[in-house]
Amino acid sequence: MSDGGDDGNRSYGHKKFKRSKSHFADRITADGRDGWPVAAGRYRLVVSRACPWASRALVSRRLLGLEDALSLAVVDPIQDDRSWRFTLDPGGRDPVLGIRFLSEAYDRREAGYPGGVSVPAVVDVPSGELVTNDYQQITLDLATEWTALHRPGAPDLYPRALRDEIDTVMGEVYEDVNNGVYRAGFATGQEEYERAYEGVFRRLDLLARRLAGQRYLVGDTITEADIRLFTTLVRFDAVYHGHFKCNRWKLAENPVLWAYARDLHQTPGFGDTVDFDHIKRHYYQVHTGINPTGIVPLGPDLSGWLTPHRREELGGRPFGDGTLPGPVPEAERVPPRGRP
Template sequence: MASSTTTAYVSGQGSFERDTRYITTRITRDGADGYPVEPGRYRLIAARACPWANRAIIVRRLLGLEGVISMGLCGPTHDERSWTFDLDPGGVDPVLGIERLQEAYFRRVPDYPRGITVPAIVDVPSGAVVTNDFAQMTIDLSLEWGEYHRDGAPELYPQRLRDEIDAINAVVYKDVNNGVYRCGFAGDQRAYERSYERLFARLDELEERLTTRRYLVGDTITEADVRLFTTLARFDPVYHGHFKCNRQKLTEFPALWAYARDLFQTPGFGDTVDFAQIKRHYYVVHRDINPTQIVPAGPALANWLTPHHREQLGGRPFGDGTPPGPVAAGEEVAATGRATST
C-alpha cells in the first residue's frame, strides 16, 4: 500500500485505478538482475497495517526465513511523503539507519516519482530498495530462497497447482483485494456501486467454493490462501464501514468466516495480524474519507478464536510439513492488537 503525494485518496475520475508500476527487479538464485540470494543481505520493510505487506510477513514466517531476511516495521500511519519508522527508538530503523522508507527508494531511484509502498525489500549494503513488486516478492520467497527454508516449510506455490493458483489469485486481486479499495476510493455513485456489486459477487462465489473445500486450491495452504486471508482479516474492522462494503459482514458468510478463522488460528497467520494498527492506519490516514480521524472501538475480536470445525472438510494445513515455531523474539504482535479470548 502506498503513501500518497497528497492527502486525497478518493479518485477524482470516478473509478479508482491502482498504480501498478512497481520496481520489478528480482532477487534470484542466479542473480540475473544483479541481486543474488544471499542470507543476511536483504531487509524486508513492511507494515502490519497493510494487507499487501502482511502477505510478505506471513510467507516469510511460514517458510522460516526470519534468520535469513531481517524485517523492519513501519508504524501504522504516515504523512504525504512516506512510511516512517516511528515504532523504533528515535524513529530510525536500526539496520538501515533511516527515518523514512522514502530514503531507500531515493537511493535506488533519485526523486522516485511514484508511491512509497510497502512491502519493499532493501539491499542492506547499499541501502537501496531492490523491489516493491509485492505479488512476485512472495512467490520468489517460495521458489528462489528454497535452500534456506526451515525444515518442514510448506510448499506454497507447488508446480502442479500453479495454473489454478494463478487463476484464483487474478480474480481475487481484481474483485476482492483491490475491489475493496475500488469501493472505498470511488469518486462517484456509479463507480462505487459497480465495484460493490463485483466485490460481493466474487465473495458469493468464494463462499460457495469454500463450503465444500478447506482451502482455495488443493488440500493444503497455498499462496492463494495467504492473499485472500489478509483482506478477510481487515473486512469487518475496516472495509465494511470505512470503505462502505456493507452488504454483509464477514461474520455473516458462514464458509468464508469459518475459513478465515481456520487460517487465523493456524501458526503464521493470526500471529502476524495487529488489529489495532490496521484500524489506526485506515481511519487516521484516509482523512478525506474519515476527516475526524476517530478510530472505532469495535468490533470485538474474541470471535476470531472460536471453533471453526473446518478440519471436518479434511485437508492438511502444511501438507507433509510442519507448523512454524514460536514467533521470533522482537517480532511479536503487541498485546493491544491481538485477538484474545474472553
C-alpha cells in the first residue's frame, strides 16, 4: 500500500487508479544472488496493520515462525503526505532503524526516488537501506528461500506440486478481488466503478462455489493463495463494503465465504495479526479524497468473527504435516481495541 503519490492523500478518488509495480524488486535468497543473503537478524520487515498487502507478510512470518529471524516494525495507520510514520514508537523513531519516516530508508537506497513509499518493505538493518518493496514476491520468498530459519513444524505454504494451480488462483484473486476493490473504491467515473464492482462480485461468486466443497483454495492445506484472499476478505465489511462501495452484499451475508474467512481468522497466525482499529482508521481518515469528513464508522459488529464456522466438516489439514505456530510475542500483540 502506497502513499497518495505526488498529490498526497487528497488524490484518492480524484485520479484514475493504477497500482504501481514494485520499483525495488531485489530478492533476499538463500544463495544471496541479488546481494542480499538470508540471515537471521539482518533485515527488518516494515508493515502497516491496515494494509492488506503488508498483512500477507505478517501472516506468513507468523505461520513460518520467523519472528526471531526477521524483526518487525509497525507504522502508524494514519500516514501523512511524507509517507508512513513511526509515530507508534517512543520518540517517533523506529528503535532499530532510528528513522522517523519509512521514506528515509527509500532515500538511502535511491536518492530522489519519484515513486510512492509502500509497505510491506524489507530494510537492511546495517545500512538502513530499503531492500525490497515487492509485495508479490516477499511472501513467496519467505516460504521458499528462508526455510533454514523456519520454525520446526512450519507449514509448506507454496508446495511445489501445486504451484501452477496456486499461481492461477492467486492471479485471478489479485486481478478481480485484491486489486478490484481498489479499482472500485478509487474509480473516478461511473462506468469505471461498475466494471470493477462487477469483477469483484463475479470472482467472489466463483470463489464461493469453489470453496463450497473444499476447505481451502488449493489442496487440503493452507497455502499462499488462502493468505492472499483472507487479507481482502477480513477487510470487506469493515471498509470495502461501504468506503469502497462494494456493496452487493456483505461478507457476513455470504454463507460460504463468511465461514471460510472465520475459519482462517480463528486459525493461529491469521486473526491474531489483524487490527480492525488500524484498518478502519487508515481507510476512513487517510483517503480524504473519498471521505473528506474523516469520520470513522463505529460498525460493523466484530463479534461474529469468533462464532463457530463448521468448516472442519469439509476435512483438510490446516498445517499439513506441520504444527500450530507458537504464541504471539508480547510486543506484537494486537491491542484489545483492534480485536473482535
